[in-house]
Amino acid sequence: MKNLKFFVILRLMQKLSESQRVSEIEQKWQGGIEKLFYNWHWNDGFTHREIANTIDVPRPTITRWFRQLNISTQDCERPTKRRYQIRLLKILKQIQKKKIHYEKPCLANKHFFKSWGPGMAYVLGYFAADGCMYINHRGSHFIEFTSTDKELIEKVKILISSEHKIGSHKHENSNLLCSYRLQVGSKEMFNDLSELGFTPAKSKTVRLSKIPNEYFSHFVRGFFDGDGCVYFGNCYKNDRQRREFVLSTRFSSGSREFLQELWHYLKIYADIKGGSLVAKEKDDKINYDLQFSKNDSIQLFHFMYKGVTEIKFLERKYYKFQEAFKIINYAGVA
CATH class of the missing domain: 3.10.28.10 (Homing endonucleases)
Structure with missing residues (x-):
């Protein structure tokens, strides 16, 4: 039974690898689709819908491909938290950038206390x-x-x-x-x-x-x-x-x-x-x-x-x- 399941998964992966649409996606993003989906979903926190929008494919197709490629899916809350963390990190970096490069001018002689008089x-x-x-x-x-x-x-x-x-x-x-x-x-x-x-x-x-x-x-x-x-x-x-x-x-x-x-x-x-x-x-x-x-x-x-x-x-x-x-x-x- 296990051998049969393994054979089915292997056959589905083979079909995907032969798909013209999958080949175009891999060529455009310069990577294998299995590794690409895994990184987007687990490392970057993308949901199935966001992956679908990124590569212009219907969302149900992405979900089906995840099953065919045997890629596990996160709980609904986890990608949401991950996206929030990523956005927050980007905002903090922007704020830090502004702090480094922008200094409000002092409307006084800021060197006043440097020399005695x-x-x-x-x-x-x-x-x-x-x-x-x-x-x-x-x-x-x-x-x-x-x-x-x-x-x-x-x-x-x-x-x-x-x-x-x-x-x-x-x-x-x-x-x-x-x-x-x-x-x-x-x-x-x-x-x-x-x-x-x-x-x-x-x-x-x-x-x-x-x-x-x-x-x-x-x-x-x-x-x-x-x-x-x-x-x-x-x-x-x-x-x-x-x-x-x-x-x-x-x-x-x-x-x-x-x-x-x-x-x-x-x-x-x-x-x-x-x-x-x-x-x-x-x-x-x-x-x-x-x-x-x-x-x-x-x-x-x-x-x-x-x-x-x-x-x-x-x-x-x-x-x-x-x-x-x-x-x-x-x-x-x-």
Whole structure:
């Protein structure tokens, strides 16, 4: 019985090999029909109908030839899954091709953080105060500047030659000021900031020792414009018997180590004599203030603003110092 079945299959295969239509198919596709059908069906996931459409033969004929050639047939689901995998692979390859050959142009000076200068050091200092960097879910790299002072964001935009729009956000709480944002997509700028010590998780990891001496004052001014303030007025002394004029400056940060290092270098470069580092807790978070009194504040002003053009400082804080100096001169306080 087995010999009879084998003889029948052999005879059918012989008939197929003698068929003019089969010979034309083998000649066109340069291969034996049995091997051709097997590869299309099992390796490429073609169904009988797709094979029929490929070689322009009715589908029932293909099914009959499969039986005659003793080629096993996959379950209906398997070719479908295979075709899906093949199409998905093609799509992924196309996407990968686009990623390799297409790069969205950066609408800013992407080389800005590569070389030191007064403008670069100033923007870097401000970034240490109010900047952030992140990678989105698509793998795009961004750096971002935020402030409630639109003037400051506009100056940063000019300095980095940005063509981006400045975004704004009004808070539902009327007591909160409107905030402004400049977002720049650039992997190169992102990597340059990483080289300088910044990370997405913690912005104030920059090592101040990396900043050249001649540009340190510009960095400090940038940080001051972001997370610093100047205060002046009349306050009671500890005995509360008499009032005296007070002038103080303050740098704020969530990193104690950063402010300690800043304090160390201010003593070296700005000839600061005093100062104090104070911890403040708010909403279960601890922030730190580096504070300086009148004489050190005057010294800081000259250190930060000597020979600087208006594009590289926040005018509001600069003129607040000027107001304080007028009062000092008027009151005869030296």
